Each structure stands twice: as C-alpha cells, then as structure tokens.
Amino acid sequence: MSDRSRVLVLLACGVAIGVGAVGGFLRLRHRLHWGPIETYELRDDILVHGNADLKEVALTFDDGPTDTTRDLLDVLKADQARATFFVVGKQVAKYPGLVRRMMDEGHEVGNHSFHHPRLDDLAQNQIRDEITACDRAVFQATGAHMSLFRPPGMRYDEVVLRATQDLGYVTVHWNVAAKDFTDQAPSVIRDRVLDHVQPGSVILLHGHPDTVRALPAILAGLRERGYRLVTVSQMLSRLPRPVYVKSNAYGATATVPTAAPATILAKKTSAKKGPRLARKSATVEPRSDVTPVHGLDVPTWN
Ligand SMILES: [Zn+2]
Numbered sequence: 313m314s315d316r317s318r319v320l321v322l323l324a325c326g327v328a329i330g331v332g333a334v335g336g337f338l339r340l341r342h343r344l345h346w347g348p349i350e351t352y353e354l355r356d357d358i359l360v361h362g363n364a365d366l367k368e369v370a371l372t373f374d375d376g377p378t379d380t381t382r383d384l385l386d387v388l389k390a391d392q393a394r395a396t397f398f399v400v401g402k403q404v405a406k407y408p409g410l411v412r413r414m415m416d417e418g419h420e421v422g423n424h425s426f427h428h429p430r431l432d433d434l435a436q437n438q439i440r441d442e443i444t445a446c447d448r449a450v451f452q453a454t455g456a457h458m459s460l461f462r463p464p465g466m467r468y469d470e471v472v473l474r475a476t477q478d479l480g481y482v483t484v485h486w487n488v489a490a491k492d493f494t495d496q497a498p499s500v501i502r503d504r505v506l507d508h509v510q511p512g513s514v515i516l517l518h519g520h521p522d523t524v525r526a527l528p529a530i531l532a533g534l535r536e537r538g539y540r541l542v543t544v545s546q547m548l549s550r551l552p553r554p555v556y557v558k559s560n561a562y563g564a565t566a567t568v569p570t571a572a573p574a575t576i577l578a579k580k581t582s583a584k585k586g587p588r589l590a591r592k593s594a595t596v597e598p599r600s601d602v603t604p605v606h607g608l609d610v611p612t613w614n
Contacts, residue, residue, distance in 0.1 A: 351512065351551050356473045358483045359555075362512030362547040368540040369513045370547045371395040371530075372486060374424055374462065375493075376519045377403050377410040383524045385413055391531045394418045394561070396544040398462040398484070401426030401446030408453035415454055415563045420543040422460030422484060423447055432469045439475045447479075459557035460484050460544050482557055484544055486516035490526075493518045498526035506533040514544070 352359055362368060373384065376399055388395055397414050399421055404411050414421055425431065426445035434442070443461065451457055461481035463472055468483065476483055490496070490504040501523055505515055517523050534541065542550075545559040 352548070352553065352555055354553075356483065357477050357481070358473075358485060359514070359544065359548060359551075360485050361487045361514055362542075363550050363552060364510070364512040365552075366550060367511050367538050368542045368547065368550070369488075369509060369511075369515055369534065370542055370544050371515050371517060372398060372422075372462070372484070372544065373517050373519055373523075374398045375400055375403070375428065377407040377414075378519045380519045380521050380524055381407065381410045381414075383521075384519055384527065385410070385417060385419075387524060387527045387531075388419070389417055391528070393531055393541050394420075394543050395541070396420040396422055396460065396484075398422045398424035398460070399446070399450065400424050400428050401442075401449040402428075404446070404449040404453055408449075411450060411453045412563075415456060415560055418543075418561050420460065420545055420559055420561045421450060421454070421456070421458055422462060422544065423450070423458045423481065424462050425464055428464045430465060430467045431463050431472045432467045436471055436475060439472055440479065443476065443479055443481070454560070454563060456560040456563055457558075458560060462486075482548065482555065484514065486514045488513045489516040490518075490523070492520045492523045492526070494520075496520070496522050498522050498529070501526035502529045502533065505530050506537070509534065509537070509539065511539075512547075514547070 351361055351363060362370060371393070373395055374397075376384075376397055381397075397411075397419055399411060401423075411421060423443055423446045425442040426449065427442060429442060431439050431442065447458055459480065459482060461476045461479075462484050463476075466485065468476075473483065488505060488508045488510075490501045492501045492504075501517075505517075505526075509515065517527075531541075543559065543561055545557050545561075548555040548557060
C-alpha cells in the first residue's frame with residue numbers, strides 16, 4: 313500500500329470513529345439526560361421529565377398487567393393515588409378486566425408494544441405492528457385508544473421515533489428507576505425512589521410483588537415530602553410549554569366533549585408547534601358503564 317493510500321485509509325478510519333463517537337454520545341445523552349435537554353423534546357415528541365418548578369411526580373408501572381396488578385391497584389385505590397401503566401399487549405389480552413379497572417379507577421394506560429421486543433432491532437413495519445397490535449388489544453378491552461408510548465427497555469432510535477410519532481404517540485422517558493424487575497427488598501425499592509425523587513420526576517416501577525409491598529411506603533414518603541401524584545398526560549399539560557394529549561383515564565368517554573368534532577379529539581398541540589392530528593381515530597363508541605368524571609386536568613378544546 314502506498315503512503316498516500318495509507319493516509320487515506322487512516323483518515324477514513326478517523327472520520328468513521330469520530331462519527332460513531334458523536335452518534336454514541338448523542339444516544340447516551342438521550343438516555344442519561346446529560347446537558348441541556350429540556351423537559352420535552354419537541355422534535356421527537358419525547359417527555360424527558362415533568363416541570364421542575366412544580367412539586368409533582370408521575371408514577372409509571374411497566375410490563376403489566378400481571379397476577380400482581382390487582383394488588384397494585386388495591387394499594388393505589390386505598391391511597392387515592394393515580395398512576396400511568398405502560399401495558400404489554402399480550403398481557404392485556406390475558407387480563408382485559410384489569411386494564412378496564414385501571415382506567416375506571418382514574419389511571420392512564422400507555423402502549424408498551426405487544427410482545428415487548430427490542431424495537432431498535434426490528435424493521436419499520438414490525439415496529440408499527442408491535443405498536444398497533446398493543447393498541448388493538450387495549451381498544452378491544454376498554455374501547456379506548458392510547459396517546460403515550462414507552463419503548464421496551466427504553467431502546468429506540470430514529471426509526472422507532474418516526475414510527476411512534478407517525479402513529480400519534482408521545483414517547484415517555486423516566487428518570488427515577490427502582491430496578492424492581494427482579495427480587496428486591498421492599499425497603500430498597502422505597503429508598504431508590506425516595507432518595508432520587510425531584511420535582512417533575514417520572515418514576516419507573518414494575519408489578520413485582522416486592523413493589524406492591526413497597527408501594528404504601530413510597531406513597532407515604534412522597535406525600536411527606538410534599539409531592540403530588542399526577543398522570544403523565546397531566547404532567548405534559550403543565551410543562552413550561554404545555555403539550556396536550558388525550559387521556560384515557562376513566563375510560564374512553566371522560567375527556568370527550570360532546571359538542572366537539574371527532575377530529576379535534578385526538579389533537580395534540582404545543583406552544584411552539586402547531587396543531588397536529590393524531591392518525592388514530594377518536595370516534596370510539598361511548599361506554600355506557602362509565603360515568604364521566606370531570607375535574608381531570610385535561611385540555612379545554614376551543
Ligand atoms: Zn418493559
């Protein structure tokens with residue numbers, strides 16, 4: 313190899329390493345929230361964390377419903393606490409009644425894919441299939457669609473983000489995790505949450521039996537520290553630049569103003585970006601067994 317070729321090869325390697333390093337840093341920055349990442353990334357429709365000026369947090373439970381979800385809901389109900397559940401479609405098909413109960417008791421339900429795969433390993437059509445299959449399972453169980461999405465393992469790339477945006481979802485990050493997907497002492501789960509919680513935290517929990525045992529102490533600890541629990545759509549609506557999504561708490565009908573045209577119902581707006589219509593239909597049949605509850609922090613549709 314001539315000296316010139318050698319220099320060119322070295323130069324190409326240097327450029328490739330540089331591009332890889334920058335890409336890796338940006339992905340890491342996405343995940344670890346280094347640097348000046350805002351509460352909400354408009355370009356990608358990602359909630360990173362809530363309004364840091366408000367003493368409120370969102371509890372989120374991933375991977376359900378499971379056998380323990382009933383106990384989890386009992387604890388939340390006894391405390392009159394609201395949470396957001398990111399459900400897995402195949403589990404929804406197994407426990408449709410528990411998903412109905414989540415919504416009936418004021419919790420929000422978000423999409424966590426159908427089979428819980430690593431979406432960034434899949435082709436675009438497979439990613440869409442995972443998301444829409446989960447939505448179909450929830451719609452069959454409840455008559456409600458979802459506006460919030462959390463990729464399994466928080467694994468996402470540009471392709472995943474474009475698919476979720478196209479389907480009208482806001483991607484929801486977390487910034488406090490209890491690592492409760494395996495056996496943990498309830499006191500460890502409690503401390504991992506309470507030691508790291510800050511105004512605007514999005515707290516990640518799972519449905520492990522130890523989590524159920526830890527939950528009363530977590531709720532009490534949050535209250536002692538002056539935190540208010542909100543659902544993710546409530547948190548979005550109180551960001552410095554508010555973002556409005558259709559909540560499915562209390563079933564499909566509660567946030568549907570009777571006079572508004574159906575296309576308005578799935579509207580998502582922000583101060584910076586103009587109104588955008590979500591592609592999924594909001595024209596679901598009202599459920600006769602759900603009493604609409606008012607007083608939720610939902611947007612006013614003008
Ligand atoms: Zn998960």
